[in-house]
Amino acid sequence: MSDRLDVLPIYVDGASPLIAGLVERLERSFGLAPRVRSPWFDAETGFDPSRGQYNSTVLLQLLLRDPTSDPAARVLGVTSVDLFIPVLTYVFGEAQVEGRAAVVSSFRLRSEAYGLPRDERLLAERLEKEAVHELGHTFGLVHCHDPGCVMHAATYVEEIDLRPVTFCERCLLVVRRAGIRAR
Amino acid sequence: MADKQAGVLIVDDEFSVRDSLDGWFRRDGLRTGTAKDATEALALLRDASWDVVLLDIKMPGMDGLELQRKIHDIDPELVVIMITAYASVDSAVKALKQGAFDYITKPIDPDELSHLVRKGLEQRRLRTENLQLRNKIDELSRMDRIVGESPPMLKVLELVGSVAATDATVLIRGESGTGKELIAQAIHAQSRRRYFPIVPVNCGALPESLLESELFGHERGAFTGAQYRRKGKLEMADGGTLFLDEVGTIGLKTQVDLLRALETKEFARLGGTTPIKVDFRVICATNQMLEKLVEEGTFREDLYYRINVFTIHLPPLRERREDIPLLAQHFLHKYALQMNRPFESIAPEAMNLLVRYPWPGNVRELANAIERALVIGRPPAVRLPDLPVHLSRDEAPPAGESLAEIEKAHVEQVLRDSDWNITRAAKRLGIDRVTLYNKIKKYELVKPA
Numbered sequence: 001m002s003d004r005l006d007v008l009p010i011y012v013d014g015a016s017p018l019i020a021g022l023v024e025r026l027e028r029s030f031g032l033a034p035r036v037r038s039p040w041f042d043a044e045t046g047f048d049p050s051r052g053q054y055n056s057t058v059l060l061q062l063l064l065r066d067p068t069s070d071p072a073a074r075v076l077g078v079t080s081v082d083l084f085i086p087v088l089t090y091v092f093g094e095a096q097v098e099g100r101a102a103v104v105s106s107f108r109l110r111s112e113a114y115g116l117p118r119d120e121r122l123l124a125e126r127l128e129k130e131a132v133h134e135l136g137h138t139f140g141l142v143h144c145h146d147p148g149c150v151m152h153a154a155t156y157v158e159e160i161d162l163r164p165v166t167f168c169e170r171c172l173l174v175v176r177r178a179g180i181r182a183r
Numbered sequence: 184m185a186d187k188q189a190g191v192l193i194v195d196d197e198f199s200v201r202d203s204l205d206g207w208f209r210r211d212g213l214r215t216g217t218a219k220d221a222t223e224a225l226a227l228l229r230d231a232s233w234d235v236v237l238l239d240i241k242m243p244g245m246d247g248l249e250l251q252r253k254i255h256d257i258d259p260e261l262v263v264i265m266i267t268a269y270a271s272v273d274s275a276v277k278a279l280k281q282g283a284f285d286y287i288t289k290p291i292d293p294d295e296l297s298h299l300v301r302k303g304l305e306q307r308r309l310r311t312e313n314l315q316l317r318n319k320i321d322e323l324s325r326m327d328r329i330v331g332e333s334p335p336m337l338k339v340l341e342l343v344g345s346v347a348a349t350d351a352t353v354l355i356r357g358e359s360g361t362g363k364e365l366i367a368q369a370i371h372a373q374s375r376r377r378y379f380p381i382v383p384v385n386c387g388a389l390p391e392s393l394l395e396s397e398l399f400g401h402e403r404g405a406f407t408g409a410q411y412r413r414k415g416k417l418e419m420a421d422g423g424t425l426f427l428d429e430v431g432t433i434g435l436k437t438q439v440d441l442l443r444a445l446e447t448k449e450f451a452r453l454g455g456t457t458p459i460k461v462d463f464r465v466i467c468a469t470n471q472m473l474e475k476l477v478e479e480g481t482f483r484e485d486l487y488y489r490i491n492v493f494t495i496h497l498p499p500l501r502e503r504r505e506d507i508p509l510l511a512q513h514f515l516h517k518y519a520l521q522m523n524r525p526f527e528s529i530a531p532e533a534m535n536l537l538v539r540y541p542w543p544g545n546v547r548e549l550a551n552a553i554e555r556a557l558v559i560g561r562p563p564a565v566r567l568p569d570l571p572v573h574l575s576r577d578e579a580p581p582a583g584e585s586l587a588e589i590e591k592a593h594v595e596q597v598l599r600d601s602d603w604n605i606t607r608a609a610k611r612l613g614i615d616r617v618t619l620y621n622k623i624k625k626y627e628l629v630k631p632a
Contacts, residue, residue, distance in 0.1 A: 051290075057203060085203035087266075091288045097209055142212035150192075153211060155294040 003180055004073035005034040005135075008063060010103075011068070012041045012080050018106070018124060019078065025128040030135070030166065031181030039077070040068050056083040056094040056103050063101045074138055076131060077103035091158070093130050095137035102134035108157060123149050126157065136167065139175045144168055189304050190214040190232060194224040194250065195266065197240040200289075204237060207296070221245035221253070228257055235303045238283075240267045240274045248278055255282055260310045262303040264290070329362065329369055333503035340368065342495050346375035347589065352445075354430075354490050355468040357497030358548030363468035364428060366495060371424040376464055379423030382416045387429030396453050399444070405454025413417045415452065417444060420463040430490065431471035431482060442486045465490065500549060502541040507538045510546060514553040515565065527563040531631055532599045533570055540574045554583050567600050575600065591626040594619070603630045 005026065009019050014036050023034045039062070040129055044056035044093035063075045083091050083105040092109065109126040113120045136151050144151035149168035154160045166183060169176060175182040193204045193214050207213045212271065217233065220242055227233075236254060240247035249529060251263055265286035267280045284303050287295060327341060331398035346353055347370045355363045364383060371381040389397055395404070400415030417425060425435075433441065444450040450459050465491045475481035494590035500507065500579040511529055519526040529537070533556075542548055552571055560569030567575075592610065601608040609619040622628075 048566055057199075057206075084290070085207065086197070086199035087203050087289060087291050088207070088296065089292045091293065094206070095210070097206075137210055153297065155297050 003030075003032055003078065004070060004072050005030070005032045005074045006070065007034045007036045008039045008075060008077050009036065009064070010039055010059065010077050010079035010081070012106070013080055014038060018127065019119075021124045022127055022131060025124075025165075026131060026135075027130050029128070029183060030175075031183075034076075035073075039063075040066050043079070043081075053082045053084040053090070054079070054104075054105065055086065056091055057085055059083070059103045060094060060096065060101045063103065065161060074100045074102070075134065077101075078127070078131070079103065079105050080107060081105060082107040089127045092154070092157075093134040095134040097137050097142065098140040099138055102131075102138055104134050109160070112163065114157065122161075125165070126160050129163065130159050132165055136175065139178050139180070141167075141171050141174055144171055146170075157177060188212070189234045189307075190302065191217065192216045192218065192224065192227055192233040192236045193235060194218045194221075194242070194247070196220060196242045197239075199264075199404045199576045200239070207293075211297070211300075213300075220407060221250040224250060225253065225257075228254065233536070234307045235262045235264060235284075235300055237264050237266055237287075237300075238553065240265050240271050240278065240286075244393075248274060248281065251278055251281055251283055259477045260314065262307045264303055265300055287538055307496045329365055330510050331503065331506040332509060333498075333502050333505045335498040336506055339495060339497060340369075342493075344373065345371050346370060346493050346495070348375070349493075350374075350464050352464070352490055352492040354473075354492070354494045355466065355497060356494060357470065358499045358545055359470050360545030361471075361497040361499060363497060363547050364426065366497060367424070367426045367468060370466060371426075371464075374424070375463065376423050380420065381424040382420040383426040383428060383461075384416045385428045387432040391434035391437055394433065395440065397532065398437070399450055399453055401453035402455040409454065412452070412549075417450060417461055417463070418459060419463045422463070424464045424466055426464065427467045427490075429471075429513060430467040430475055431469045431476055433482075434482065435481070438486050441484065442489055445486075445489055467516050500545045504538055507542075507549065508534060509539050511553055512552045515557070518554050522557055525562040526557055526560070527564060529565045530567065530602070532602065533567045535566050535599070535631070536570060536574055538565060566602065587606055590622070591628075594622050594626065595628055598623075598628065598630075600606045 007019065007023060007144065012019060014173040019036060023036060026034050027034060041062040043054065043059065043062065045062060046054040048055055059077055059079070063069070064078050066075070069075055083094065083103065085091055085094060090108060093102065093104035104127065106123060106127050107113065109123055109130065111117060111122060132150050141151050143153040146152060148164060149171055150163055150165055151167065151171050152163045154163060172182060191208045193201050193215065195201050196219055198219070201219065205215045205217050214623050216227050216233065218227055221244060238247045238251060239292050247265060252267070254261055254263055262284045265275050265283050267275045267286055272288070278286060284306060287299060331340070343366060353370060355366050357363050368381060371377060381568060386394060396413070396415065398415050399488070400418055401409045402566055403409060405414045440450070448462060449460050451458055473482055473487055473491070475486050477484050482568055511534065515526055515529060537549070537552070552574065553565070555571060556565045556569035560566060597611050598608045601611060605616050605619055608615045612619065619623060
């Protein structure tokens with residue numbers, strides 16, 4: 001697979017500082033030059049009215065089938081809506097293991113979701129960690145036992161705060177084997 | 184589970200549930216399998232090994248509860264987590280009663296799911312470890328540590344086998360050194376209490392006041408020096424076996440308390456009033472004539488009857504001489520291994536002496552003699568001079584009283600001690616070699632094969 005990455009903002013302004021910041025950080029983390037473009041699909045397909053949330057698996061399928069998508073590029077959906085997978089109450093994101101699509105949501109990464117004051121810097125940091133984590137899955141990585149690795153599993157937002165944005169040595173090796181100049 | 188990829192089997196009739204849980208666990212680095220119904224699940228359970236099964240309660244055909252029962256029959260140690268909708272929490276409770284590990288309601292909170300599966304895997308690991316340890320104990324208890332093939336010993340082993348399965352009180356009688364504690368351990372190891380401890384108390388080694396606190400424990404401040412509360416041996420033996428060695432030496436006051444504790448399985452610590460309930464089996468051992476002690480009034484008759492339910496008499500070693508070569512070889516190998524000394528055998532003349540010696544200290548004395556021989560002797564064989572000198576002295580006196588008979592026995596003994604080395608034997612006897620040859624001829628002495 002190529003080292004190209006398409007970033008598709010879903011219900012997020014593509015020109016927002018959040019997306020600009022993420023692109024810059026992904027460039028730094030992976031040595032990739034992500035391309036930001038608008039999705040051609042209707043993300044409402046993934047909305048589940050009974051839950052008031054978006055099905056992340058459906059969003060992944062939409063990302064893969066996007067007619068403008070480069071079939072050789074990885075594709076990362078970034079959304080502000082709340083995501084779920086059918087059996088779980090929510091997810092921060094979802095990705096195909098050794099696939100090419102990943103999606104992350106900023107909905108539960110916002111401090112406001114926990115009754116705390118808005119913190120844009122913290123949100124950008126958490127979003128970057130989640131994006132790197134989900135993209136890590138597309139490189140074939142599974143959850144890492146090392147708490148000092150971005151691939152360490154996180155089910156609480158506090159756990160995202162605890163883990164770094166970088167890979168442990170073992171996981172880094174896997175990403176580099178894919179020809180990516182990750183750090 | 185770190186060395187092997189743990190396996191999670193997901194059984195749910197809804198594709199989306201199977202699919203999303205499958206992806207969730209795969210991202211967690213777990214091996215996954217999915218089944219849409221009981222038939223598929225049972226096939227997967229037959230074909231691969233799993234650690235945790237996530238099982239939907241409501242499924243068409245065989246439902247989750249029935250499948251759980253079948254899973255339990257296949258592998259009782261498998262961790263089953265039921266998935267249920269809020270409406271069927273009652274069924275989940277039923278599943279828990281049937282042995283399910285836990286249940287989780289749909290939609291599942293990711294925190295809860297990760298936590299539950301981690302807990303489930305940990306339980307599976309502990310159960311497997313526990314099973315391995317139990318098997319190890321079984322293996323160790325099967326190991327034949329009691330050596331003996333003589334008819335009296337075979338009878339003892341038969342008795343051990345038949346009484347072990349019961350919970351009856353056993354009284355082991357036998358001279359000092361016959362291996363009474365070993366027999367007690369064998370009974371315990373073959374009993375259903377083997378996963379609990381066997382707690383030995385040497386009643387003869389302690390003065391009465393100490394023995395009392397050793398048996399019953401004490402509360403803080405029960406007597407001078409009792410700074411802490413201490414559990415007694417009776418409490419420590421809970422679930423297992425209490426082995427009272429030298430039971431005939433217990434003082435009359437302690438006998439009263441012990442009898443009450445044995446009868447009611449309830450007692451209080453010294454200085455305490457709270458009754459403590461215990462469940463243990465009692466095995467006693469003695470080398471004394473308890474009947475005589477009862478007659479003399481130093482051993483309570485009621486306690487005597489309480490402990491004398493099933494008696495095993497351990498024969499002294501001199502009454503099972505045919506076991507001596509076997510025992511000697513057993514100790515030779517045991518100590519050679521312990522001391523890392525390459526001993527392999529016992530020279531025939533040394534063995535001859537071992538078999539003839541009366542062994543007043545029984546098996547313990549034999550073990551000590553072999554241990555000593557391995558320390559002072561030269562490998563690979565234990566020879567006559569390596570054995571303790573008193574063994575030859577305590578040997579049965581030669582038959583007959585005439586000077587000729589005594590001379591014959593003495594010459595024979597010296598020849599044996601010198602490994603039939605004529606020069607050495609002649610030197611020890613203070614005669615020349617020709618004279619010794621003449622005496623060998625005269626008394627028709629033959630060098631053992």
